[in-house]
Amino acid sequence: MAAQSGSSVYDCIVIGAGIQGSFTAYHLSKHKRRTLLLEQFPLPHSRGSSHGQTRITRKAYPQEFYTKMMAECYQLWAELETESNTTLYRQTGLLLLGPEENPEFCSTWRSLVQNQVPCQYLMAQEIQQRFPGVCLQPGEAAFIDHTAGVLYADKALRAVQDLFCHFGGTIRDGEKVVDIKPGSVVTVTTTSGIYQAKSLVVAAGPWTNKLMASLGLQLPLQTLKINVCYWKEKVPGSYGVPQNFPCFLGFHLNKAQHHIYGLPSKEYPGLIKVCYHHGNEVDPDERDREAKTPGLQEIPILSDFISKYLPGLEAEPAVIEHCMYTNTPDENFILDRHPSFQNIIVGAGFSGHGFKLSPMVGKILCELSMGKAPDCDLQPFRIQRFQNHLKSAL
Numbered sequence: 529m530a531a532q533s534g535s536s537v538y539d540c541i542v543i544g545a546g547i548q549g550s551f552t553a554y555h556l557s558k559h560k561r562r563t564l565l566l567e568q569f570p571l572p573h574s575r576g577s578s579h580g581q582t583r584i585t586r587k588a589y590p591q592e593f594y595t596k597m598m599a600e601c602y603q604l605w606a607e608l609e610t611e612s613n614t615t616l617y618r619q620t621g622l623l624l625l626g627p628e629e630n631p632e633f634c635s636t637w638r639s640l641v642q643n644q645v646p647c648q649y650l651m652a653q654e655i656q657q658r659f660p661g662v663c664l665q666p667g668e669a670a671f672i673d674h675t676a677g678v679l680y681a682d683k684a685l686r687a688v689q690d691l692f693c694h695f696g697g698t699i700r701d702g703e704k705v706v707d708i709k710p711g712s713v714v715t716v717t718t719t720s721g722i723y724q725a726k727s728l729v730v731a732a733g734p735w736t737n738k739l740m741a742s743l744g745l746q747l748p749l750q751t752l753k754i755n756v757c758y759w760k761e762k763v764p765g766s767y768g769v770p771q772n773f774p775c776f777l778g779f780h781l782n783k784a785q786h787h788i789y790g791l792p793s794k795e796y797p798g799l800i801k802v803c804y805h806h807g808n809e810v811d812p813d814e815r816d817r818e819a820k821t822p823g824l825q826e827i828p829i830l831s832d833f834i835s836k837y838l839p840g841l842e843a844e845p846a847v848i849e850h851c852m853y854t855n856t857p858d859e860n861f862i863l864d865r866h867p868s869f870q871n872i873i874v875g876a877g878f879s880g881h882g883f884k885l886s887p888m889v890g891k892i893l894c895e896l897s898m899g900k901a902p903d904c905d906l907q908p909f910r911i912q913r914f915q916n917h918l919k920s921a922l
């Protein structure tokens with residue numbers, strides 16, 4: 529296979545057509561950069577982290593930097609809706625539930641108030657009146673982020689990719705990147721071609737470290753298999769959007785070690801999605817293999833939670849699908865240049881909460897690859913914060 533001639537060197541190659549790589553490519557092509565988006569699987573696919581019909585969007589975060597970033601994200605999502613002439617967001621509100629004194633619960637409330645996000649703290653009686661399907665225990669409280677809602681994930685991904693092509697970008701799917709050679713011009717070898725570009729963005733989700741190996745870097749990433757569970761309403765429609773049932777996020781309720789969250793019924797009539805914000809570690813290429821050792825058993829945790837907190841649902845899952853998280857130790861993203869190669873940019877570690885922020889993630893990765901300094905403070909996203917965890921792969 530011969531490399532392309534000098535005249536066909538791209539401005540940028542983006543590896544990975546999940547939501548982060550696709551949004552990066554979209555912003556690049558809007559800036560008139562000649563961009564190639566490479567994806568190992570034929571599109572659309574359900575082997576990574578960006579598939580499925582819905583994701584939660586919200587401004588409620590304990591870290592104010594996410595709350596602030598979300599202000600621009602809402603504008604960019606609205607712009608995408610206009611450009612694609614597609615509805616991608618439905619406002620439902622997000623009900624945050626937690627022990628009154630839980631530090632994360634309290635700092636999330638403070639972040640909403642300090643940033644003047646429309647929100648409301650609810651007394652126990654109000655919760656019962658407004659959400660009769662939700663039963664809190666004594667000592668637990670709730671508040672609403674009114675800005676929150678559901679993003680239509682599959683539709684959004686398609687819209688971003690279509691617009692990228694419309695603005696002049698090229699997608700090559702079914703082409704796995706097998707080698708990256710750094711340099712002032714980066715050379716990328718796939719299963720069917722060799723491409724060159726002035727800069728490279730790696731947005732490979734759970735496969736990031738597999739690609740980083742040839743670039744001498746191993747990031748502290750953990751890839752988790754997530755069971756996406758749907759539960760049947762005992763009375764059809766009782767947890768639906770028409771009944772004003774919101775998305776919810778529970779902070780360590782029922783002594784659960786991780787968050788439990790849910791979305792009103794949408795994908796499957798009569799079923800609502802309720803999931804555990806953690807899973808078992810997997811190799812992304814072997815996601816569907818039976819685990820060799822028994823790990824986290826989250827379905828019984830969810831069943832117990834549902835019987836106590838959402839008693840209008842049957843306490844056995846009706847449908848289970850799969851997805852993957854790529855977690856960093858602090859669950860903040862990685863948005864940075866490769867420490868040794870300034871024209872190679874990494875976007876990774878979205879830790880199960882990156883979809884809503886993808887318009888800004890794509891903008892930041894685009895700016896980094898164009899050699900521009902993004903407006904937003906990148907300190908929380910630097911690779912350097914993991915100095916003690918970094919492994920050289922050379």
Ligand SMILES: Cc1cc2nc3c(=O)[nH]c(=O)nc-3n(C[C@H](O)[C@H](O)[C@H](O)COP(=O)(O)OP(=O)(O)OC[C@H]3O[C@@H](n4cnc5c(N)ncnc54)[C@H](O)[C@@H]3O)c2cc1C
Nearest residue numbers: 544546547548568576577578584705733851878882883884
């Ligand atoms: C169950 C679940 C629920 C979630 N809920 C929410 C939510 O409510 N709100 C929210 O904001 N976020 C949520 N998230 C997180 C969000 O979906 C992810 O952060 C986001 O989708 C990550 O996108 P990505 O582009 O980084 O990864 P991916 O979507 O995995 O994309 C990476 C792509 O790179 C490709 N690739 C990898 N290696 C190669 C290679 N060698 N050559 C070519 N291509 C390659 C892969 O095939 C893949 O398509 C959830 C995630 C899951 C799994």
Ligand SMILES: O=C(O)[C@@H]1CCCCN1
Nearest residue numbers: 584787789805880881882
């Ligand atoms: O990003 C979110 O809003 C959700 C919260 C709960 C876990 C999954 N992701």
